[in-house]
Every structure is written in structure tokens, then in C-alpha cells.
Amino acid sequence: MPPSAARADTRHSPRKRAGNGAAPRDVGDDVGLDALVGHAGYAVRRFQIWIFQDFIKTLRDVDIRPTQYSVLTVIGANPGLSQMAVAKRLGIERARLVHLLDSLEQRKLVKRIKSKEDRRSHALHLTAQGETALEKFKRLAAEHERHVEAKIGKENRAQLLRILSGFT
Amino acid sequence: MPPSAARADTRHSPRKRAGNGAAPRDVGDDVGLDALVGHAGYAVRRFQIWIFQDFIKTLRDVDIRPTQYSVLTVIGANPGLSQMAVAKRLGIERARLVHLLDSLEQRKLVKRIKSKEDRRSHALHLTAQGETALEKFKRLAAEHERHVEAKIGKENRAQLLRILSGFT
DNA sequence: GAAAGATTGTTGTTGACGACAACAATTGCC
DNA sequence: GGCAATTGTTGTCGTCAACAACAATCTTTC
Incomplete structure (x- = not known):
């Protein structure tokens, strides 16, 4: 990652060494980003990559990724939620949540309980093991x-x- | 997206209606995020999803995604860069850049010019069409x-x- | 109360994306 | 001159968002 490389470059015309076109210039790190600085999306993307990598690294021992953590946290704070409710709250596809829960259920952290009231849905709960793990x-x-x-x-x-x- | 849903919920104990476990609760939107509020990564992720979706929607007519835009911008501001230099500057895999450039080259926006100095690398340039398009x-x-x-x-x-x- | 429509969980596909590994061609080092 | 490193390329793997289709199950409507 380039934490503090050259910034603040808003020229619109090509830079030095434009020349004809057969010379690849990449020595040094004076590569301007032009219009990219000033775009919030670019900065946010770079920041998000860094932050996720650090999260994954910090939770490597317990093998928990950001999305898994968010699912466990929401279930822990709202026992009995349906899959649809969790998916909607966290902004993830309900199709994707299925696989996430499959994994978490295999690891005995979460359990799906068939609802009596609405037999289509599952009430999600943490296991005792899941509570302490969380x-x-x-x-x-x-x-x-x-x-x-x-x-x-x-x-x-x-x-x-x-x-x-x-x-949020 | 839940722009302004209920926030500021930092309780650690389960919420109301915890009960036994056969009741799925998802009516209403009073689903607490617990420890998730206070995590920068979660907010940043949600924001990034929103911002990318808006970018894609706004540039839908020209069919340009954020990564493609960043590549074109950097090449436009630094003609003659090698693929390795672009990849390093933007923090993307050089393997992935290959496919990105394949697509952009097919669309006549970018051209790869074989370097005379280093015959392993390509000097990247925008085409005339690529300049006006950018x-x-x-x-x-x-x-x-x-x-x-x-x-x-x-x-x-x-x-x-x-x-x-x-x-950046 | 029965038919039509909507919802829930599930499975599957597609494409963008990051991370790796391997490879040939080429360059740089010693 | 030979060995290590670099560049572009190809490929695989796993994560992730976006859809589409489906069976089972509510919910609505007549």
C-alpha cells in the first residue's frame, strides 16, 4: 500500500516524458492520480481494503471474517431473528446468508430453529458455545x-x- | 439500504422477545446492531457499496466501472506507464489488470505499445478515441x-x- | 373457503474482485 | 556466461453482489 505517496495532482494534460510512446516510465513513484484524488470512492475503496485486511489478520486465530462477525453480532443482540430479517438488516443477499449460516452452524456457533408461527422461516439463535465465542x-x-x-x-x-x- | 434506521444500540444483553426460541422476530425495523455500531469497517463497507452503486448507475450509459475509470485516468495522466506500474499505483493485481486492459483495448480506448527499452513490458497509452471518451x-x-x-x-x-x- | 399472489429459504449461475501459483520471455546481477 | 529477478500472461481458488428459479408456506381477495 502507498500510504503517503505523491498526491495533489490535478493537471489534465499528460505529464513529462509523454514523448512518442515506446518508453515505459515507472521508475520512482511519481505517478500522478489526476482526477482520482478528489474522488471519495477511490479513497474509501483503498481504506476499506486496508481495514478488512487488518480485521482478517487480527481475527485469524479464530477464523472469523467481517461478514461472519456481523452476522453473529446481530443474531446475538436479536435472538430469534429470521434469515430474511438478518439479511435485510445487514444488506446482504439472503442467498448468500444461507451459505454463511451453513458454515456457522457446522461450527456449532449458530442454530436454526424451525418456527412454529411461520413454518417457512427459521428463528436464529447463538449456541452456548457461540455466545462465549462471540x-x-x-x-x-x-x-x-x-x-x-x-x-x-x-x-x-x-x-x-x-x-x-x-x-449503518 | 437503511439510511436512517434505529442506531446507537450498545446493549450487550439480548433484547426483548428473546423467549424460548421458536418465534422469529423481524416485524418492524427495530433490529439492533450492538457492537457493529462503533466499527468503522462496517460503516465504511456500507458506504462503499452505496458509492459504487451510484458510480455504476451514473456511468451506465458509457459502461464504465470504477476500476476501469481509475485505470483510464492514471494512463491518461501518465502516458507510457507499464502495466506493472499501473497495477502497483492503483493497488490491483497485475494479473487482473491484464483482463481489464484486454477489455479496454478491445473497445479502442487504450493501446499497448511494445517497449524498445524493456522488451518484456508494454507502454500504455490512450487512443485518440480514449482521450475524448475519458x-x-x-x-x-x-x-x-x-x-x-x-x-x-x-x-x-x-x-x-x-x-x-x-x-490514495 | 378456494384461488391468486406474495414471502421464505434454498439452489444455481453470472460476473467483478483479491490472492496465489506457475510459466516463457527478458533483463539485471555477479 | 550463468543465475536470480522482473514482466506479462494464464490459470485456479474463494469471497462477494446480483439475479433467476423453485417448493413450501403464508396472505390476500373474491
Whole structure:
């Protein structure tokens, strides 16, 4: 990752060394991003890649990825939710949630209980093992969050959460 | 997307209606996120999904996705770059860039020129058609950026760019 | 109460994407 | 001159979003 490479380059005309066209220039890191700086999407994408990689690395021992963590957290806080409700709340495809739950159920962290009221749906619950495991996951996730603070600054992280609070 | 659903829920104990376990609760949208609020990664992920969807929608007529736009922009601003240099600068796999360039070259937007100096590498350039097309792409991308401003606020967007400037 | 329509979980496909591994051609190093 | 490294390419694997189709089950409507 290029944490602090050359930025602030908004020229529209090609740069030095444009010449004819048979000379590949890549020595050094003075490659301008042009219009890319100033695009929120680009910065957010790069940041998201970094943040996910750190999350995965920090929770490597317990083998939990961000999406799995979000599913477990929501079920833990709202026992009895249906799959559709979880999918809608987290903004993931219900088709994808099926596989996620298959995996989590195999690992004895979650159980699907057939509902008596609506026999189409399943009521989702954490197992006892899942409860204690989630506690550990949360501690590790908090550690990851401290990495984020160290990376962008405590105050900036708080500000970022405030700005994006409408998307959660 | 749940733009302004119930937030600020940091309880650790299960919520109302926990009961035994055969009742699926998903009526209404009072599903708490628990520890998920307070995780920058979750908010950033949701925001990134929104922002990419808007970008794709805004540039639908010209059929350009964010990654393609970033590649074209960097080549346009740095003619003659090698594939390796572009990949490194944008943080994408060089293997993936191959397919991206295949597509862009088929559409006559980019051309690979065999380098005389280093016969392993290609010097990347925009075609004349690619230059004019990129102009249009940039106008549409600017329109997308205004959507972002409308969504999170002009000042917040600027602040966000400032916070994440280290990742570009 | 029965038919028509909607919802839930499931399976499958498609395509974008990141991560790796292997390979031939070429370059740089010693 | 020979060996390691680099560049572009091809391929595989797993994650992920977006759809489409389906059976079982509600819900609505007549």
C-alpha cells in the first residue's frame, strides 16, 4: 500500500516524458492520480481494503471474517431473528446468508430453529458455545478497532463514524 | 439500504422477545446492531457499496466501472506507464489488470505499445478515441461526486477526503 | 373457503474482485 | 556466461453482489 505517496495532482494534460510512446516510465513513484484524488470512492475503496485486511489478520486465530462477525453480532443482540430479517438488516443477499449460516452452524456457533408461527422461516439463535465465542470475537474486533485508531487517528476515526452513521 | 434506521444500540444483553426460541422476530425495523455500531469497517463497507452503486448507475450509459475509470485516468495522466506500474499505483493485481486492459483495448480506448527499452513490458497509452471518451467519463464521474455531496454533505465529504488522503 | 399472489429459504449461475501459483520471455546481477 | 529477478500472461481458488428459479408456506381477495 502507498500510504503517503505523491498526491495533489490535478493537471489534465499528460505529464513529462509523454514523448512518442515506446518508453515505459515507472521508475520512482511519481505517478500522478489526476482526477482520482478528489474522488471519495477511490479513497474509501483503498481504506476499506486496508481495514478488512487488518480485521482478517487480527481475527485469524479464530477464523472469523467481517461478514461472519456481523452476522453473529446481530443474531446475538436479536435472538430469534429470521434469515430474511438478518439479511435485510445487514444488506446482504439472503442467498448468500444461507451459505454463511451453513458454515456457522457446522461450527456449532449458530442454530436454526424451525418456527412454529411461520413454518417457512427459521428463528436464529447463538449456541452456548457461540455466545462465549462471540465474546472473544468482540475483544479481538475491539483490538482491530484500535489498529484503525492508530492508523488514521483517534479523532479522525470518531469523525468518520459520525459522518457515515447514516449508512449503518 | 437503511439510511436512517434505529442506531446507537450498545446493549450487550439480548433484547426483548428473546423467549424460548421458536418465534422469529423481524416485524418492524427495530433490529439492533450492538457492537457493529462503533466499527468503522462496517460503516465504511456500507458506504462503499452505496458509492459504487451510484458510480455504476451514473456511468451506465458509457459502461464504465470504477476500476476501469481509475485505470483510464492514471494512463491518461501518465502516458507510457507499464502495466506493472499501473497495477502497483492503483493497488490491483497485475494479473487482473491484464483482463481489464484486454477489455479496454478491445473497445479502442487504450493501446499497448511494445517497449524498445524493456522488451518484456508494454507502454500504455490512450487512443485518440480514449482521450475524448475519458473527458466524458470525467464529467460523469464529477456528477457522481455531486451525488455523494448531496448524500453526506459537502463539508463532510471534504473532511472524509482529508481523513483518508493517506490511502490514495 | 378456494384461488391468486406474495414471502421464505434454498439452489444455481453470472460476473467483478483479491490472492496465489506457475510459466516463457527478458533483463539485471555477479 | 550463468543465475536470480522482473514482466506479462494464464490459470485456479474463494469471497462477494446480483439475479433467476423453485417448493413450501403464508396472505390476500373474491
